[in-house]
Amino acid sequence: MSSTELPETVAAAAAPRAAPVRVAEGEELRQVALPGLSLSVRARPAARTGLPPALYVHGLGGSSQNWSALMPLLADVVDGEAVDLPGFGDSPPPDDGDYSVTGHARAVIRLLDAGERGPVHLFANSLGGAVATRVAAVRPDLVRTLTLVSPALPEIRVQRSAVPTGLMALPGMTALFARLSKDWTAEERTRGVLALCYGDPGSVGEEELAAAVAETERRLQLPYFWDAMTRSARGIVNAYTLGGQHGLWRQAERVLAPTLLVYGGRDQLVSLRMARRASAAFRDSRLLTLPDAGHVAMMEYPREVAGAARDFIADNDGS
Numbered sequence: 001m002s003s004t005e006l007p008e009t010v011a012a013a014a015a016p017r018a019a020p021v022r023v024a025e026g027e028e029l030r031q032v033a034l035p036g037l038s039l040s041v042r043a044r045p046a047a048r049t050g051l052p053p054a055l056y057v058h059g060l061g062g063s064s065q066n067w068s069a070l071m072p073l074l075a076d077v078v079d080g081e082a083v084d085l086p087g088f089g090d091s092p093p094p095d096d097g098d099y100s101v102t103g104h105a106r107a108v109i110r111l112l113d114a115g116e117r118g119p120v121h122l123f124a125n126s127l128g129g130a131v132a133t134r135v136a137a138v139r140p141d142l143v144r145t146l147t148l149v150s151p152a153l154p155e156i157r158v159q160r161s162a163v164p165t166g167l168m169a170l171p172g173m174t175a176l177f178a179r180l181s182k183d184w185t186a187e188e189r190t191r192g193v194l195a196l197c198y199g200d201p202g203s204v205g206e207e208e209l210a211a212a213v214a215e216t217e218r219r220l221q222l223p224y225f226w227d228a229m230t231r232s233a234r235g236i237v238n239a240y241t242l243g244g245q246h247g248l249w250r251q252a253e254r255v256l257a258p259t260l261l262v263y264g265g266r267d268q269l270v271s272l273r274m275a276r277r278a279s280a281a282f283r284d285s286r287l288l289t290l291p292d293a294g295h296v297a298m299m300e301y302p303r304e305v306a307g308a309a310r311d312f313i314a315d316n317d318g319s
Helices: 008-013 101-115 127-138 160-167 173-180 186-197 206-220 225-241 248-254 274-281 302-315
Strands: 028-034 037-043 053-057 079-084 120-125 143-149 259-264 285-290
Touching: 028 101, 037 101, 053 101, 053 127, 079 101, 101 127, 101 225, 120 127, 127 143, 127 225, 127 248, 143 302, 186 206, 248 274, 259 274, 259 302, 274 285, 285 302
Parallel strands: 053 079, 053 120, 120 143, 143 259, 259 285
Antiparallel strands: 028 037, 037 079
């Protein structure tokens, strides 16, 4: 058994067929079949025809649903779609099992090439921020502007609260955690994630919490859930150790697209101190800091993020 496989007893418990993924009113969900890859794409019809395309990319453990609060606020500015990365949301695992940052970036590139939607206004959060940085660096023709919310770019001094996420990359740790947490309820797991990702977890309403709990229950039924989490976490750690032209900071310096950086003052996973380094690395950047936001500002403060993105896109129209 490889280090990323779960013990037979744990995997068997995850075998039941998962419930359908949630689709909010006004959203559409479709599958895009590519060779060796199938991606789920969430879309909301644009307010009018002719709007420039946008693509939203979620973070580790997230899904396209993470953008459901922001997308309608920009529907009159961009024709937006949100992708479920391989193994997350409603996207099945990739045939090659590649959950590296490069593998996820390749999936995004293939989606954009297949749909002929580029160049797009590319939005990304956390792991998605690392993925989008790589996409923008290697395929500048596909990216019109780049908006990064708490991007997972390498930090020398990692926050203590982010250490457990990094530990998932170690052989055997995810299987151990799965066994230790097997008696946790979906609500307990959800509240733990909210406490880690939100600046103020108490701001989450009952309806939103219930939807998040239902999504947690659905994901735990997926036989590949822990494998996708483990391998993607390992992908982030491996990307952090790369040097030279393949290093994420070096690739950030190569990004030609105008870049909007969004950081939260209460982010427990990506330190606010990284905002200064990111502002210096991306050659054409502007910075939005939200003092009370956590790791998912587009979910906590969608109107503030939308306002900044709206101005940013308008200032770079046709760039």
